[in-house]
Amino acid sequence: MENNLFQIKTVGFEGPFGLLLGLVEKRKLFINDVSLSAVTEDYLSYMNKLGDLRPAEVSSFILVASTLLLIKSKSLLPNLDLTNKEEGDIRNLEDRLRLYEIFSKQSLLVKSNFGKRIIFAPLERKVQAWGHTTLVFLPDDQITKDSMMTFARNALGAMPKKLYLQEVEVRQVISIEEMIDKLTDRIKNSLKMNFTHFSGKGVTREEKIVVIVGFLAMLELVRQGIVDATQEIDSGDIFIERQEIIEIVDELPAMTNASNI
Amino acid sequence: MELEKKIEAILFFKGEPVSIKKLEEILKVPNEEIVEAIHLLNNNLTNRGIALLQNDNHITLGTSPELTNLIEDLQKEELNRDLSKASLETLSIILYKNGASRAEIDYIRGVNSSFTLRALSVRGLVEKTIDEKDNRRYVYKPSFDTLSFMGIKSVEELPDYEEVSNSVNAAAKSFEEEIKKQE
Amino acid sequence: MELEKKIEAILFFKGEPVSIKKLEEILKVPNEEIVEAIHLLNNNLTNRGIALLQNDNHITLGTSPELTNLIEDLQKEELNRDLSKASLETLSIILYKNGASRAEIDYIRGVNSSFTLRALSVRGLVEKTIDEKDNRRYVYKPSFDTLSFMGIKSVEELPDYEEVSNSVNAAAKSFEEEIKKQE
Numbered sequence: 113m114e115n116n117l118f119q120i121k122t123v124g125f126e127g128p129f130g131l132l133l134g135l136v137e138k139r140k141l142f143i144n145d146v147s148l149s150a151v152t153e154d155y156l157s158y159m160n161k162l163g164d165l166r167p168a169e170v171s172s173f174i175l176v177a178s179t180l181l182l183i184k185s186k187s188l189l190p191n192l193d194l195t196n197k198e199e200g201d202i203r204n205l206e207d208r209l210r211l212y213e214i215f216s217k218q219s220l221l222v223k224s225n226f227g228k229r230i231i232f233a234p235l236e237r238k239v240q241a242w243g244h245t246t247l248v249f250l251p252d253d254q255i256t257k258d259s260m261m262t263f264a265r266n267a268l269g270a271m272p273k274k275l276y277l278q279e280v281e282v283r284q285v286i287s288i289e290e291m292i293d294k295l296t297d298r299i300k301n302s303l304k305m306n307f308t309h310f311s312g313k314g315v316t317r318e319e320k321i322v323v324i325v326g327f328l329a330m331l332e333l334v335r336q337g338i339v340d341a342t343q344e345i346d347s348g349d350i351f352i353e354r355q356e357i358i359e360i361v362d363e364l365p366a367m368t369n370a371s372n373i
Numbered sequence: 374m375e376l377e378k379k380i381e382a383i384l385f386f387k388g389e390p391v392s393i394k395k396l397e398e399i400l401k402v403p404n405e406e407i408v409e410a411i412h413l414l415n416n417n418l419t420n421r422g423i424a425l426l427q428n429d430n431h432i433t434l435g436t437s438p439e440l441t442n443l444i445e446d447l448q449k450e451e452l453n454r455d456l457s458k459a460s461l462e463t464l465s466i467i468l469y470k471n472g473a474s475r476a477e478i479d480y481i482r483g484v485n486s487s488f489t490l491r492a493l494s495v496r497g498l499v500e501k502t503i504d505e506k507d508n509r510r511y512v513y514k515p516s517f518d519t520l521s522f523m524g525i526k527s528v529e530e531l532p533d534y535e536e537v538s539n540s541v542n543a544a545a546k547s548f549e550e551e552i553k554k555q556e
Numbered sequence: 557m558e559l560e561k562k563i564e565a566i567l568f569f570k571g572e573p574v575s576i577k578k579l580e581e582i583l584k585v586p587n588e589e590i591v592e593a594i595h596l597l598n599n600n601l602t603n604r605g606i607a608l609l610q611n612d613n614h615i616t617l618g619t620s621p622e623l624t625n626l627i628e629d630l631q632k633e634e635l636n637r638d639l640s641k642a643s644l645e646t647l648s649i650i651l652y653k654n655g656a657s658r659a660e661i662d663y664i665r666g667v668n669s670s671f672t673l674r675a676l677s678v679r680g681l682v683e684k685t686i687d688e689k690d691n692r693r694y695v696y697k698p699s700f701d702t703l704s705f706m707g708i709k710s711v712e713e714l715p716d717y718e719e720v721s722n723s724v725n726a727a728a729k730s731f732e733e734e735i736k737k738q739e
Contacts, residue, residue, distance in 0.1 A: 497670065
C-alpha cells in the first residue's frame with residue numbers, strides 16, 4: 113500500500129506520458145488504441161490522486177486524459193462517431209507516446225553511460241608559445257567601479273524569479289472541461305439510444321452498463337478536478353514566485369528537477 | 374608544415390573549443406581544407422593520449438576516454454554524475470536530436486521543461502543558442518561537457534545514434550506544425 | 557594503454573611542467589620505464605603540432621617550435637581583444653562576492669562560465685585558489701592588479717558594496733541550499 117502511494121507520486125511528476133507509458137508497459141502491451149483504452153481507468157484513478165499538483169501540471173495530465181476518454185468511449189460504444197479532429201487527436205497521442213518511449217529508453221542508456229568514461233579538458237593554464245612564460249596583467253577600460261556595480265546588479269536581476277504560465281494552457285484546460293461535459297452527454301445519450309450495441313461476446317448487457325456507469329462517475333471526478341484547477345487559475349495570479357516552485361519541489365520527493373538534476 | 378599540425382597547435386594553445394570558422398580566419402584557408410585537415414588530425418589522434426572532440430562546428434582537444442580513472446585522480450574537484458529522470462529525458466532529447474527547441478522538448482515530454490533546462494544550463498550540460506535556421510527562436514544544444522561525460526568524441530558515437538535519430542526525425546516531421554503552434 | 561599515452565594525457569591535462577619523479581608516483585612504475593616511455597612519446601611527437609619540452613628532470617607539452625609565430629600572433633590577438641559582456645559580468649560577481657566558486661557563478665549567471673573564467677585568468681584579472689573553507693573546491697578571487705586598476709584598495713570600496721554584496725551572497729546561499737538538498 114505504501115509502496116503504491118510512493119509510485120503514484122513518482123509516476124506523477126514524470127508527467128502524463130511517463131504515467132501512461134508506465135501503465136502500458138506494466139501490462140506488457142504495445143502502444144495502440146486497444147492498450148490505451150485498457151489503461152484509461154488506471155490513468156484516471158492515478159490522476160485523481162494528483163490533486164496537489166500545480167494547475168499547469170494538472171492541465172498537461174488533463175489534456176492527455178481527454179484523449180484517453182475519447183478512446184475509451186469509442187471502445188465502449190463502437191457506434192460513437194468521432195470527428196476528424198478527434199480521430200487526429202487519438203493518432204497524435206499514440207505517435208507522441210511512441211516518440212516519448214524512444215527517449216525514455218535512450219535516457220536509461222544515457223544514465224548508464226554518463227560519467228563512466230570521461231574526456232577531460234585541460235586544466236586552466238597559461239600556455240605560451242614555445243619557450244615563453246610571462247605573467248601578464250591585461251585590463252580593459254570597460255572595467256570601472258561603476259560598470260562593475262551595474263554588471264553585478266544586472267546579473268542578479270536576470271536570475272529567474274517568476275514563472276509565467278502560458279495562457280494557452282489555461283485556455284486548453286477550460287475547453288477540456290467543456291469537452292468532458294459534452295462527452296458525458298454523448299455517452300449518456302448513446303447509452304439510452306443504442307442498447308442494440310451491447311451484445312458483445314461473453315459480456316452481458318448489465319456488465320457493460322456497469323462499466324459505463326462507473327466510467328461516467330470517473331468522468332465526473334475528472335471534471336471536478338478541472339473545475340478546481342481552472343478556479344485556481346482564474347482567481348489566482350498567473351505568476352508564480354520561483355521560491356514557491358522550489359518549495360513544491362522540496363515537498364514532492366520525485367519532483368526534484370530543479371534542485372537535483 | 375601541414376595544416377593538421379597547425380590546427381593541433383592552435384587547439385592545444387587555446388585549450389577550449391574553437392570554431393571551424395575561426396580556424397579559417399586564423400589559417401586563411403577555405404573551409405574544405407580545414408575540414409579535410411580536421412579529418413586527418415582525428416586519424417592522427419586515434420589511439421593516443423589526446424582525443425579530438427567535434428560538436429556543432431567547433432572542435433577541441435581532451436584526454437582519451439580510456440584514461441578516465443588516471444586523470445580523475447589528478448583533479449581535486451569532485452564530479453557530479455547525478456542526473457534526475459527529468460534531466461536525463463531532456464538531455465537525451467537534446468543529444469539524439471542534436472539540438473532541440475524548448476517547445477519541441479515540452480512537446481515530446483508532455484510537460485514544461487523550463488526548470489530542467491535551466492538546471493542543465495547551469496551545469497554546463499546544454500547550451501542555449503539562437504537557431505541558425507530561424508533566428509527568432511532558441512535551440513538547446515549538447516555541450517562539449519556532455520560529450521565529455523558520455524566519453525564520446527561526437528554525438529554520432531552515442532549508442533544507437535543513427536537508428537534513433539532517424540526514427541525520431543521521421544516522427545518529428547509530422548509534429549512540426551503542432552510544435553510551431555505552441556511557440 | 558601504453559605508458560607514453562598515459563604520460564601524454566597527464567602532461568596535456570596539467571598544462572605545466574611535471575617532474576619525472578611525480579610521473580613515477582602517479583603511474584606507479586619505476587624510473588627506467590618512465591624514461592623509456594618519454595623517449596617513445598618524444599618520437600611520436602616529432603613532426604607534430606605539439607612538442608615535448610624537457611628541462612632539468614621536468615617535462616611539459618608545448619606547441620611545436622616551428623609554429624611560434626602563428627601562436628604568438630594568436631596570443632597577441634587574444635590578449636588585446638576587448639573583454640566580452642560575459643567576462644565583465646563574471647568579474648563583477650567575483651568582485652562583489654569577494655571570491656566565488658565556478659558553481660556559484662554558473663548558478664547566478666544561469667550558464668556555464670568555465671571559458672569566461674579561463675579568459676579572465678589568462679589576463680591576470682582573477683586568481684584561482686583552493687577554497688580555505690573547503691579544499692575540494694576552488695574559488696576565483698579578484699587580483700590585486702584588478703583592484704588597483706579600478707583605483708581601490710579593497711572590494712569594500714566598490715559602489716553600494718554592502719547592498720550588492722548581500723544580494724550576491726544571498727543568491728549564492730540559495731544555491732548552497734539547493735546543493736544540500738541533493739546530498
